[in-house]
Amino acid sequence: MSSQVAPVYGLxxxxxxxxxxxxxxxxxxxxxxxxxxxxxxxxxxxVPEVFLSVRADQTLDPMRAQRRMIVDxxxxxxxxxxxxxxxxxxxxxxxxxxxCDLPFLSDEAVDYLLRKRDSAGFAxxxxxxxxxxxxxxxxxWEPAAAAALAEYQAGGGHCPRKFLIRHAVPLLEPLDRRxxxxxxxxxxxxxxxxxxxxxxxxxxxxxxxxxxREQAGRSEESIETSAATPADLYAELKSRHAFSLPREQxxxxxxxxxxxxxxxxxxxDAVVFIPPVAGG
Amino acid sequence: xxxxxxxxAIDTQAARQELQSLAAGGYVSFEGWVRNHNEGQxxxxxxxxxxxxxxxxxxxxxxxEALRRFPVAHALCIHRVGxxxxxxxxxxxxxxxEHRGEAFDACRYIxxxxxxRLPIWKxxxxxxxxSGWVNCERCAAPAQHTHAAQxxxxxxxxx
Numbered sequence: 001m002s003s004q005v006a007p008v009y010g011l012x013x014x015x016x017x018x019x020x021x022x023x024x025x026x027x028x029x030x031x032x033x034x035x036x037x038x039x040x041x042x043x044x045x046x047v048p049e050v051f052l053s054v055r056a057d058q059t060l061d062p063m064r065a066q067r068r069m070i071v072d073x074x075x076x077x078x079x080x081x082x083x084x085x086x087x088x089x090x091x092x093x094x095x096x097x098x099x100c101d102l103p104f105l106s107d108e109a110v111d112y113l114l115r116k117r118d119s120a121g122f123a124x125x126x127x128x129x130x131x132x133x134x135x136x137x138x139x140x141w142e143p144a145a146a147a148a149l150a151e152y153q154a155g156g157g158h159c160p161r162k163f164l165i166r167h168a169v170p171l172l173e174p175l176d177r178r179x180x181x182x183x184x185x186x187x188x189x190x191x192x193x194x195x196x197x198x199x200x201x202x203x204x205x206x207x208x209x210x211x212x213r214e215q216a217g218r219s220e221e222s223i224e225t226s227a228a229t230p231a232d233l234y235a236e237l238k239s240r241h242a243f244s245l246p247r248e249q250x251x252x253x254x255x256x257x258x259x260x261x262x263x264x265x266x267x268x269d270a271v272v273f274i275p276p277v278a279g280g
Numbered sequence: 281x282x283x284x285x286x287x288x289a290i291d292t293q294a295a296r297q298e299l300q301s302l303a304a305g306g307y308v309s310f311e312g313w314v315r316n317h318n319e320g321q322x323x324x325x326x327x328x329x330x331x332x333x334x335x336x337x338x339x340x341x342x343x344x345e346a347l348r349r350f351p352v353a354h355a356l357c358i359h360r361v362g363x364x365x366x367x368x369x370x371x372x373x374x375x376x377x378e379h380r381g382e383a384f385d386a387c388r389y390i391x392x393x394x395x396x397r398l399p400i401w402k403x404x405x406x407x408x409x410x411s412g413w414v415n416c417e418r419c420a421a422p423a424q425h426t427h428a429a430q431x432x433x434x435x436x437x438x439x
């Protein structure tokens with residue numbers, strides 16, 4: 001047996017029949033893309049392989065058929081079956097499980113989850129900002145959970161959230177309270193659409209120098225962000241790249257000119273954070 | 281162009297030519313060299329890195345400020361980037377002027393401002409195999425004080 005840390009693949013859950021929404025949630029669109037496409041793209045930016053969890057009766061659904069699928073291989077219903085089927089299909093892989101109905105889920109939140117991963121436990125999950133309970137459908141499930149989940153179901157359990165509570169899986173505090181908001185009703189969908197349209201992410205170009213280049217592991221990147229100002233952007237990137245320098249020690253330049261931290265950023269701006277200088 | 285970068289050794293003879301003027305009665309220059317120690321550590325080499333688009337603009341502004349504040353004829357600053365060995369010249373400032381006093385003052389103004397305004401970074405490599413970005417890693421706090429002290433000196437000189 002290898003003691004190496006298992007690789008992480010993505011598993012998108014979009015199987016729910018969505019009685020409250022009266023339509024297939026996977027097809028709901030935000031900013032022109034379906035929830036399903038958005039979830040795949042998000043996961044694909046962080047892990048090498050992404051699969052769609054489907055029930056046996058969904059494999060021919062046109063929306064799902066073009067995806068790589070993991071078909072429920074265990075009797076029963078609900079997300080626990082999708083998670084167990086993935087763990088069974090690839091016993092040496094850990095799964096970044098994402099429900100497709102989390103329209104506010106950000107790269108930052110996924111990245112933070114992966115960085116805080118506890119590969120020796122059963123799972124790594126966030127604490128919901130609304131009810132303080134674990135969020136099992138934006139979580140990393142480890143191979144070691146497979147047997148415990150089977151045992152839990154054999155004992156009559158069916159709720160992955162209660163499984164996480166029972167096993168006292170340590171929980172991460174979400175960086176953004178809204179990141180895990182899910183959308184279950186037409187009213188929630190209308191609110192989420194409006195919120196996402198008004199905070200439309202923009203494309204920015206960021207270049208790194210010196211210590212920050214080394215800590216970011218790259219000299220530049222194009223990013224999609226909703227950060228309104230350089231201050232917001234630094235907060236986002238500091239967490240993503242684990243920058244050691246507090247913002248108070250930096251200056252910032254936008255489009256090759258020194259800038260205020262509170263300037264409003266625009267689509268296409270080029271941003272450089274300037275760590276303490278040492279010329280001469 | 282009153283400020284520029286070079287990746288090759290700084291050619292001081294050629295740079296000096298750019299300052300020559302029949303109206304000038306003298307010329308002052310400053311050369312910054314890579315020294316073999318810093319903050320108690322034995323340094324073996326340095327790497328300089330710059331955000332050049334912004335540094336050239338800000339460097340031009342510094343030299344223009346010096347020309348406005350002090351009645352000198354010409355001024356130029358050249359900063360090297362890349363990997364430098366001990367004894368290499370990292371920066372050169374030259375000023376020509378009618379009289380010597382303002383040439384010294386302008387030269388001092390330029391090098392002091394360049395050191396703390398331009399987005400240029402220096403990574404020191406030490407004898408013990410360690411390395412570090414100056415002012416960014418362990419000595420971030422003391423560096424702030426040094427800057428403040430230089431500002432006060434400068435204000436005093438400028439008056």
